[in-house]
Amino acid sequence: MISLMTSRFDGLTNINHLRETITTRPAPVSDLDCIEPNLAAELFAGVLREIFIPNKFTIEFIAEVVGRAAAHSAMNFDTENHYVNRMYYPSSGEVFPICLTGLAGVGKTETINALRRVMPGPAEIEVGHYQKPHTVYSHWYASARGKASGKQLLMNFLGHEGSTRENVANLLHRCQQRANQDGISLAVLEEMQHVNTGQGAAKVTDLLLTMSGLNIPMVFVSNYSLIHKLLRRNSEDRQRLLSEPRVMLPDAPDSKPWAEYISECIAASNGRIRANVEDLAREVYRGSFGIKRLAVQLLKLSYLEARNSSRMWIGLEDVHRAYSSSSYFSHRDDVEELERQAIQKNKASRLDLRCPFGTPIRSNVIQFARKDRDNRAARAVFEGALTPTERETHKKLKLDSDASPPSTKRRKRPSIEKPTDESLLDAFNEIFDPKVD
Template identity: 50%
Template sequence: MNEIIENRFNSCLYPEQIRAQITVRPEPLIALSDIDSRMAAELLAQALKQIFVPNEFTIAFIQEMAGRAALHSRLLFSSEVNYASRIYDPPESEVVPVCLTGLAGVGKSQTIAALRKVLPAPCDLTCNHYHGSVSLVSHWYASARGKASGKGLLSDFITGGRVPSQINVAQLLIECRRRANRDGVSLVVLEETQHINTGLGAAKVTDILLSMAAIGPPMIFVSNYSLVHKLLRRNSEDKQRLLSDPRIMLPDEPGSADWIAYIDECIRVSNGSIRVGRDELATEIYRCTFGIKRFAVQLLKQAYIECRNAGRQDIALPDITRAYRSAAYTISANEVEQLQTLALSNWKSTTHLDLQCPFELPAAVKSNVVQFARTERQSRVSAKVFDSALTEGERAAKKQLQASIKEEVELVKPSRRPPVAKVTEEEQAKAFFDYIDGGKVSPKPD
């Protein structure tokens, strides 16, 4: 219809443009050592949470979703006649939504926030059917947290959340279609679907998702594994309509360029508060977090508290080990160990569905994670076997060597002077006269 409409999505269709827009590199922290340890740890955690170095999955996902939105926009604005007809007589259409799923804390919400940052900002459209102009928006976004029905979610888009009592869901859906076509909405995003009024059955969740998909534009709904497992128990027609187009967001692979880039950024932002080699740090944090970045932030925060408690200002490798075993990290550590156990086993547990991907994963992905977990387990087993094979003397020598290494990274406390041995008066007198006779008395001053 005009150049603005034709080019509105051009800035979000190329990987390098997307990367430049969504990458977030916070400023390095300054003088953490001058602040109380727990307050400094909180500042470190806040800075680490702001880091967003997109991996290949995120870039590809954003490019694909922006491309789908661009295609829908071109169809909607193919001509003024088509645009006007979709407003006055909105067609009934139902799309197959994209299901973005993954472990809790893996970065799904950050990816959606990055997608929304890339999508074009509102712009004005002048048309013969209006007096003045209408503001076009690229997408509609809603959070399903606390919502009890599809009517409540649809109302968010046209009434600002106020649920009209005099309009039923069918009428509300027609109005949403008309409004979406008028405003050029090219993508609908529904986040936190696993929080749809906790306790509601899968039937209600299915009804809400199908209502959103019936608006017309391409749709994304974001969910943890737990909800997807519930939906997989629905009838075939519901599964086909909701779960036929999944996108599985997995943790970065151990040793991958994406994981190393994230660790590099953590080191840079800490500004000297982490004193561990990059490769060693990347391996240790992956072992303790399974590559989940939310866990990585928790672990480094607790590790900083541990290093300050030890009287130091920077994180060393033993601090990460102590943080992993701390009370504050217990819940996360349990999940990491369960994930490692599930990765090594060939069977699916029925008690930890929230940690198990409901879809079949590529063999290459599973082999990389399994190989890392097996290598880690084998190293621990080898260390245990080696320790049990040592003789008493060798074990004592090993402990002495470990103690000497530990002194290099921990604060060395001043040792107490040994107590003076008790001697008799005769021994004291003899020692005194021996000292005099040895000529060690200082000369008298002039």
């Protein structure tokens, strides 16, 4: 039965299996028309948050992490003797954790949730060392929110067996034993940026170095802001904590995953979004920079704008008004700063929006931002040249250039039905038979 420790990972890194397992397409929203607008908008946003369409980065990242966990399990739990020996005499050392970072709201938490869905679930093994089957697990997960130190995290892993009187060295040794006993092959630490509020990066460094002492593959998740602080630490800390960065970028505006995501949003709306997929994808990207959290908020506010206009469906004009609304002000400020960075390519004043590892922005994102800037400038010049009367007429006719241009695609002609033998005979007789007066 010890073979289960390695066979439990079989087939989990297959790309098709990964995509099928982690893709989430929620059921369309139910009838929202009779619900109070704010509550209906929140329910609508809740369904949109459930959508998860993986891109290439997500699939490759999950495959890499699962592969590392499988390798660790195969090397340490391949035989019963190795398993029992590791349980009582854990190997010393440390690992370089993988640092998953990206803009706030880009989808890091959803990626970790997808990773956890792929990892093997609890299973029972039978070995001679135990009198009854023992339950093993594939990974440990912990949120760093509210944790004061690495010692507190270790105590949480031990549960009721942990004691505040024990020092970190004893707790770490016991956690290593517990990890080997339970077959733990991966540790995931999330929301690291919430540890060090007002305390600098010292607490985070202590926590991460303590966790790396477990000597099992580890992933920690953080926003850009914390990574900038860790980069100011001494070289020995940076080498241990930031040697394996994985930067998660927003989807490109013309990418297939982004189009699929918007298409799924339309499907989840159950007919409440009435816009072409290409047009909506362009407008939502313009207002969110491809950040999924902002896209959901923008569509939520768009639904409220539609309800305020006595409509139950969302059009592109609602997306425009939602982007300009006061409720979206802070997000709009972030989006415009990101666009400015993409165009000017200089160091940003806001470190929380600048990649700490110098990852270049995709060329198609830069082109999209430049085109949007040029359109805004042309619109401002045009509107500035209008007289008050012309401006009012322009507003009434809804000729604002914010509106997406109509599709230039030709309508597909209906196909001609295949004629039957009877219809062909009738046509022949009609042409060649003499007319009867």
